[in-house]
Amino acid sequence: MAPPASVGGRSWLPGTLMAAPAVLIAAFVVVGGMATALAQSLGLFPLVGPPSLTVAAYAAQAGDLPVGIGLSLAIAAASTVVACLVGFTAALVIVQGRWCGKLVAALGTLTIPVPHIVGAASVSLLLADSGLLSRLFNTGGSWPELVGGPWWIGVVAEYGWKESAFVALVVTGTLATRAVSYDETATLLGAGRLRRLRHILIPLSLPTLTISATIVFVYSLGSYEVAWLLGRVYPEPLPVMALRLFNAATLTARPEAAAVAIVTTILSFGAVATALTYLNRSPLWR
Amino acid sequence: MIGAVTLEGLSKTFPGTGGPVLEDVNLSVDAGTCTALLGPSGAGKSTLLRAIAGLERPDTGRVLVGGRDMAGVRPERRGMAMVQQRPLLFPHLNVLDNVAFAGTVRGIPKRVARADAAGFLELVQLAGFGPRPVVALSGGQAQRVAIARALAARPAVLLLDEPFSALDPELRSVMHDLLAQLRRTLNPTILMVTHDRSEAAAVAERIALFSGGRMLQHDSVELMYSRPSSLEASRLMGGANEIAGTVRKGCHHSALGALRLPDDTTWQPGPGMLLVRQESIEVGPWDGPGLHATVSGLRALGPRRLVRLDAAGVLLRAEVPLGRALAEGDSVRLKIPTSALAVVDDPDTAHTFPGAETRPPITSQGRGTLATADN
Structure with a gap:
């Protein structure tokens, strides 16, 4: 039986038709791409030879995958925390509407269109042991390993800088449209600045922060260029590992690259599912 | 406090x-x-x-x-x-x-x-x-x-x-x-x-x-309703009757005749706009006492009606309850209680009065007396 064209007095048909082109294209790319990668990782879409169901590609990388997963999650988590802290603080400054807020908003807006690869190159030029800051402070070889070091600080700094601008602008939208009136109400109920931050601004921004944090986390988890440029050769984060395997001279490494990509995708889905579960429990989201 | x-x-x-x-x-x-x-x-x-x-x-x-x-x-x-x-x-x-x-x-x-x-x-x-x-x-x-x-x-x-x-x-x-x-x-x-x-x-x-x-x-x-301090205040409070005239010896003289003003106030002589709330004007039968007027229009206001009246060429408005048998062209008598009258400066004519620069403005000054009495 065909579903009714209206639910609760509202017709769903026009909305569905309007969204259909975007949904179809996104579904083709995402579902099609993932299905191909999954099939390739399971041996069902080999470049040479007959297809056969196998987990050999996953087993081949079993030694490196746990380290790669841990490293990728750590970089993504650290980048997300830095981006959210800096971005939320910037949003608070922007919403104040004073000259410094306007300056921060302008800097944030300018940051958004800069490509990550340019950002990574800039971080390298600034923070590497042969970079501008090292020469400026003339540290004489004692400059810490910020780029290519064991703590992946350059990578986290690049993601934190670039994504904090994204977080700031998204959260500013929420604060400017919703939180100002609530903030004033709380003020007149006797709440000082810190109390308002704790009891009003942070709770009201949490859904927006959660969404933007999820986007930042998934992006940092899945993109390769910053970690590839600013990170160490070993251990490798998952996307760098997938890229290396994909570009390997031996064609049999392609299923292994697909396996690493599928593992990265599962982690991303896990992050999104966790965020949506939290949001569905939030009274602000309902 | x-x-x-x-x-x-x-x-x-x-x-x-x-x-x-x-x-x-x-x-x-x-x-x-x-x-x-x-x-x-x-x-x-x-x-x-x-x-x-x-x-x-x-x-x-x-x-x-x-x-x-x-x-x-x-x-x-x-x-x-x-x-x-x-x-x-x-x-x-x-x-x-x-x-x-x-x-x-x-x-x-x-x-x-x-x-x-x-x-x-x-x-x-x-x-x-x-x-x-x-x-x-x-x-x-x-x-x-x-x-x-x-x-x-x-x-x-x-x-x-x-x-x-x-x-x-x-x-x-x-x-x-x-x-x-x-x-x-x-x-x-x-x-x-x-x-x-x-x-x-x-x-x-x-x-x-x-x-x-x-x-x-x-x-x-x-x-605020009975003694507005100015024409603007009266209009903002919904007052609908403004009759131009002159104040002399505690009376307002206009086309309506001489109307005695409330004696709780010292009314400054000179040109002044008489104000009376539409709710305060009583519309009675033709053979009763009061000022003669003719009904020139009627408009429903929920449970009441706004009656437009022509009284000696002056347009007045009064509110009457529904159920009163009134029609356009009817002759009626109006009773305007003295306590409902107030006079304020007429911005169009106040400056024409001799000594206008030194005369204090008419602003229903009795309201201070009434306010004290209220308290």
Whole structure:
């Protein structure tokens, strides 16, 4: 039986038709791409030879995958925390509407269109042991390993800088449209600045922060260029590992690259599912 | 007199606006009273309320609460609470925690704050609503919670910015009763912004009338209607009858003849506009006593009718109850009580009077006498 064209007095048909082109294209790319990668990782879409169901590609990388997963999650988590802290603080400054807020908003807006690869190159030029800051402070070889070091600080700094601008602008939208009136109400109920931050601004921004944090986390988890440029050769984060395997001279490494990509995708889905579960429990989201 | 509010020379101009939003506002509100800030949109009422609350900084002037200058006092420390047109209940908190908010931010243990909040919910007749999410409330219930939340902060001054304007008339009436009950119980000083004359009269005992950022008049509700201080004040209070004439020896002389003015006032001689409320004119049968007039038009006003009358070439308006057999062309007699008359300067003719520069303006000066008598 065909579903009714209206639910609760509202017709769903026009909305569905309007969204259909975007949904179809996104579904083709995402579902099609993932299905191909999954099939390739399971041996069902080999470049040479007959297809056969196998987990050999996953087993081949079993030694490196746990380290790669841990490293990728750590970089993504650290980048997300830095981006959210800096971005939320910037949003608070922007919403104040004073000259410094306007300056921060302008800097944030300018940051958004800069490509990550340019950002990574800039971080390298600034923070590497042969970079501008090292020469400026003339540290004489004692400059810490910020780029290519064991703590992946350059990578986290690049993601934190670039994504904090994204977080700031998204959260500013929420604060400017919703939180100002609530903030004033709380003020007149006797709440000082810190109390308002704790009891009003942070709770009201949490859904927006959660969404933007999820986007930042998934992006940092899945993109390769910053970690590839600013990170160490070993251990490798998952996307760098997938890229290396994909570009390997031996064609049999392609299923292994697909396996690493599928593992990265599962982690991303896990992050999104966790965020949506939290949001569905939030009274602000309902 | 902790909650007495005094405004001295308050002015405020926003950049980019043509003129001042507030212009030299002086107002004194006694503790425990309710004053309505009445005026059309753009009169500066809400800006004034925000300036009192400390959310806007006035360019000049002072706000005193209980005799204490509020300059430099942060809004959260002024002992005020505000309820706005939208309830602005915090969406991440349930009803009880919204009302307990003021206690929570003061550092009171949550259990104590919640118990206190439950009492205020009971006061606004919403006992048992505490665990509900705020999205589950109707408009009227949400506004009650907003009032309970404001009262739970124990404000010396409660600021209401058109709190009932989004509610339907029946619910608005219920909220007026609730406010009266809360005043009897807690007796805070209330300043309420409204553009509704009926609401101002129903809720407050005094009205401060605003137009273009200026305060035109501040009086008891009765005097605001019966003794407007100017033609503009009369029009803003809904007065519909203005009869040009001259004041001589306590009488107003016009095409209607000589009408004796209330003797509680020393009426300045000279040209003056006679004002009489349409509700005060009694329309009687032709063979009765009074001023002769002819009905020239009728318009329904809900349970009453507005009658247009031609009296000796002067257009008058009177309100009569439905059911009166009146038709266009009918001859009637009008009775205009002396106590309902007031005279103000006629801006078109006042300057023509000899010695106009030195003569004080006619501004229904008897209202001061009546106000004293009221008190």
